[in-house]
Amino acid sequence: MSLEQFKNRNVGTQNYKTLDLDHTPVTGMGQFKQVVSRTFKPELFVGLWVTFREMINALFRGKMHTTQYPFEKLPISPRYRAIHDMLRLLESGHYRCIGCGLCEKICISNCITMDTQYDENQRKEVSEYTINFGRCIFCGYCAEVCPELAIVHGPRYETASEQRASFSLFEDMLTPIDQLNLQQEYQGFGAISPNADENIKKTPLAY
Amino acid sequence: MYEFVAFYIFAIATTILFLITVMSKNVLYSMTSLAAGMVLISGLFFLLGADFLGVVQLIVYVGAVMALYSFAMMFFDATKDVKEKHGNSTLVFLLGGLMALVFVVMFSAPIIGENIQALYPVGLAENLGVSGNAQDVGLVLFTKYLVPFEVAALMLLVAMIAGIILAGKKMDYSLTECEASDEELQKEIKKEEA
Amino acid sequence: MDATHLPEVTAAGVIIKAVLILAVIAAIAGFGTYIERKILAFMQRRYGPQHVGPYGLLQLVADGIKLFTKEDIIPQHANKIIFAVAPVITAATAFIALAAVPVFPDFTIPFIDVYVPSIASDINIGILFVLGMMAAGLYGPLLAGMAQANKWGIIGSARTAIQFLSYEVVTGLSILAPIMMVGSLSFVDFNDYQADGTWLVVYQPVAFILFLIAGFAETNRTPFDLLEHEAEIISGYVTEYSGMRWGLFFIGEYANMITIGVIASVVFLGGYNDFWIFPGWLMIIGKIAFSFFFMLWVRAAWPHVRPDQLMWLCWKVLMPLAVVNVVITGIVIMLVQ
Numbered sequence: 001m002s003l004e005q006f007k008n009r010n011v012g013t014q015n016y017k018t019l020d021l022d023h024t025p026v027t028g029m030g031q032f033k034q035v036v037s038r039t040f041k042p043e044l045f046v047g048l049w050v051t052f053r054e055m056i057n058a059l060f061r062g063k064m065h066t067t068q069y070p071f072e073k074l075p076i077s078p079r080y081r082a083i084h085d086m087l088r089l090l091e092s093g094h095y096r097c098i099g100c101g102l103c104e105k106i107c108i109s110n111c112i113t114m115d116t117q118y119d120e121n122q123r124k125e126v127s128e129y130t131i132n133f134g135r136c137i138f139c140g141y142c143a144e145v146c147p148e149l150a151i152v153h154g155p156r157y158e159t160a161s162e163q164r165a166s167f168s169l170f171e172d173m174l175t176p177i178d179q180l181n182l183q184q185e186y187q188g189f190g191a192i193s194p195n196a197d198e199n200i201k202k203t204p205l206a207y
Numbered sequence: 208m209y210e211f212v213a214f215y216i217f218a219i220a221t222t223i224l225f226l227i228t229v230m231s232k233n234v235l236y237s238m239t240s241l242a243a244g245m246v247l248i249s250g251l252f253f254l255l256g257a258d259f260l261g262v263v264q265l266i267v268y269v270g271a272v273m274a275l276y277s278f279a280m281m282f283f284d285a286t287k288d289v290k291e292k293h294g295n296s297t298l299v300f301l302l303g304g305l306m307a308l309v310f311v312v313m314f315s316a317p318i319i320g321e322n323i324q325a326l327y328p329v330g331l332a333e334n335l336g337v338s339g340n341a342q343d344v345g346l347v348l349f350t351k352y353l354v355p356f357e358v359a360a361l362m363l364l365v366a367m368i369a370g371i372i373l374a375g376k377k378m379d380y381s382l383t384e385c386e387a388s389d390e391e392l393q394k395e396i397k398k399e400e401a
Numbered sequence: 402m403d404a405t406h407l408p409e410v411t412a413a414g415v416i417i418k419a420v421l422i423l424a425v426i427a428a429i430a431g432f433g434t435y436i437e438r439k440i441l442a443f444m445q446r447r448y449g450p451q452h453v454g455p456y457g458l459l460q461l462v463a464d465g466i467k468l469f470t471k472e473d474i475i476p477q478h479a480n481k482i483i484f485a486v487a488p489v490i491t492a493a494t495a496f497i498a499l500a501a502v503p504v505f506p507d508f509t510i511p512f513i514d515v516y517v518p519s520i521a522s523d524i525n526i527g528i529l530f531v532l533g534m535m536a537a538g539l540y541g542p543l544l545a546g547m548a549q550a551n552k553w554g555i556i557g558s559a560r561t562a563i564q565f566l567s568y569e570v571v572t573g574l575s576i577l578a579p580i581m582m583v584g585s586l587s588f589v590d591f592n593d594y595q596a597d598g599t600w601l602v603v604y605q606p607v608a609f610i611l612f613l614i615a616g617f618a619e620t621n622r623t624p625f626d627l628l629e630h631e632a633e634i635i636s637g638y639v640t641e642y643s644g645m646r647w648g649l650f651f652i653g654e655y656a657n658m659i660t661i662g663v664i665a666s667v668v669f670l671g672g673y674n675d676f677w678i679f680p681g682w683l684m685i686i687g688k689i690a691f692s693f694f695f696m697l698w699v700r701a702a703w704p705h706v707r708p709d710q711l712m713w714l715c716w717k718v719l720m721p722l723a724v725v726n727v728v729i730t731g732i733v734i735m736l737v738q
């Protein structure tokens with residue numbers, strides 16, 4: 001195998017486009033011309049102008065790009081996979097989980113622990129439900145497998161705390177009963193973020 | 208009085224620094240003390256009122272010692288001591304001592320005889336209506352010492368051309384922009400050298 | 402002002418000037434870090450420091466406290482003495498260079514009647530002295546890199562040697578043409594030469610540009626900051642430094658930026674002469690501030706160059722240009738006389 005073939009092994013049909021860059025000049029005159037054109041082309045000053053324009057924009061036209069994070073937050077996409085939420089039924093306010101155990105089963109890092117028992121009506125009720133967030137990799141399988149849309153990923157991404165346990169109990173993840181009317185339904189895969197329109201911009205290539 | 212004190216401070220410090228240069232086994236120490244000594248010598252020039260020479264001493268030797276540093280960087284590990292080989296130390300001491308003695312006698316004889324005087328003292332150019340150290344130096348360089356000055360310039364030019372030729376053998380190839388493989392390049396270079 | 406009418410320079414005046422320089426420049430050099438962060442931030446549409454004090458002004462103090470209280474680490478295999486001395490060289494030479502630079506025009510303090518000269522020490526070879534001192538300051542990075550037993554440091558100091566040795570030549574040659582026109586090496590003479598309002602940059606545009614480029618290389622600013630190019634050699638000569646020793650390098654660097662700004666404004670941009678309705682001190686502060694801003698602006702706008710491009714630029718473009726400029730200036734001066 002020649003070197004050329006060796007380098008090209010396992011490479012599918014290539015249809016790369018080579019950029020039409022200037023070739024390195026070989027003659028002395030060519031090199032001299034290149035130096036002169038590079039020296040006197042106003043490209044360097046275009047760079048200076050662009051940064052200066054951006055400074056004016058930022059300072060006087062309110063185009064500062066920074067989001068001052070702890071004070072202002074950007075809306076996050078409904079597909080964002082942060083700390084889980086356990087949802088409730090809207091009519092009865094009862095938690096939706098039926099204790100089927102599918103999430104526990106599918107969890108690839110074995111971090112969901114649950115226990116069920118029969119209640120007085122001989123219905124299954126969840127007596128224990130915790131997620132060990134030290135192990136959870138936020139893969140989203142549990143939310144995907146749940147037949148009742150009971151467990152979903154919520155938007156709580158600020159998870160720094162003294163105790164991981166402060167997020168991981170069933171009661172912590174469950175929608176508080178008084179905020180039932182605020183409960184967000186999972187919008188499904190492919191949902192776009194609420195500020196998607198503002199995020200669409202012309203690619204700023206032209207100067 | 209100030210000058211007296213300053214002279215001794217500079218003189219002693221310079222001597223000590225140059226002693227370190229010679230004695231130290233560590234490249235970094237000897238180079239650094241060499242550089243510092245050179246800077247302090249320019250202090251002596253300032254004391255004598257030869258500001259221009261002082262600054263030139265500063266600029267030239269700062270650059271020169273820096274070039275030495277780059278050699279030291281290439282040849283030695285700066286953080287370790289250099290192991291020196293002493294062949295015949297008696298002979299070295301004898302010759303070195305003799306040379307030092309000769310120098311001392313050479314320089315001190317006129318001083319002892321008290322007939323040392325400046326041929327071209329500072330402030331020479333003031334006769335011509337211009338004042339300043341640079342003018343003094345220029346006046347002497349371009350009248351009395353014109354020939355040595357030009358010869359020195361010529362020698363430097365020769366040295367520069369020689370340096371360019373020595374270093375410039377492979378400069379036709381820009382290694383970063385060359386598309387040939389390493390082996391081809393080596394072959395080309397070998398061909399060129401042959 | 403005629404030289405014969407100048408009041409006598411007293412020791413008190415010189416001391417006041419020295420203190421003024423030390424205090425003002427040290428403060429500005431520290432403040433420079435704040436300005437640099439702010440301006441770079443604005444150019445990238447960010448806010449920069451803004452939470453410590455009003456507009457983040459006290460960030461400076463916070464940084465100072467951090468640098469002072471940080472542990473001063475000296476690596477085990479480093480050459481301890483040299484390692485400790487190197488940052489001091491950078492900072493000290495930067496301030497010594499400032500001693501021979503005119504920062505404000507001379508003035509007399511009204512009530513105690515002390516005359517404060519424009520330069521702490523007006524030696525008549527001022528320009529050479531400043532350039533020489535700045536050159537001596539390069540021993541700081543060089544020694545720092547070599548003493549720290551770290552390959553990035555060694556590369557950094559090797560780059561110090563080549564970059565500074567090369568650009569020293571361009572600085573010297575570029576400033577030679579104005580020196581020939583003025584016929585003196587003293588900053589005061591340069592200033593007086595431009596007292597009629599024609600700045601030297603009008604006669605010497607090439608020299609001005611060459612000087613600026615070389616100044617960027619000598620103060621180790623982007624696009625020529627190869628000594629501590631983060632993307633290539635971690636931090637170059639400051640890789641192993643921490644705490645106040647690291648801070649000294651930066652005070653030195655900012656002081657040098659100011660020195661270059663002063664030289665550029667006194668030699669090429671009309672010095673501290675009055676201009677139109679603006680008094681001299683305002684003009685010089687404005688010019689220095691602009692050149693400082695320009696350095697930051699360039700840092701925001703332009704990318705680094707490669708070391709080989711740097712050397713190529715110096716020896717194949719700038720130096721021939723500088724020599725040609727000197728020769729042409731010489732011929733013109735000869736013809737005019």
Ligand code: SF4
Nearest residue numbers: 107136137139140142
């Ligand atoms: S997100 Fe993945 S790892 Fe985390 S609990 Fe659900 S299934 Fe387990």
Ligand code: SF4
Nearest residue numbers: 097098100101103146
């Ligand atoms: S998959 Fe859904 S319903 Fe089943 S146990 Fe898990 S959360 Fe409850």
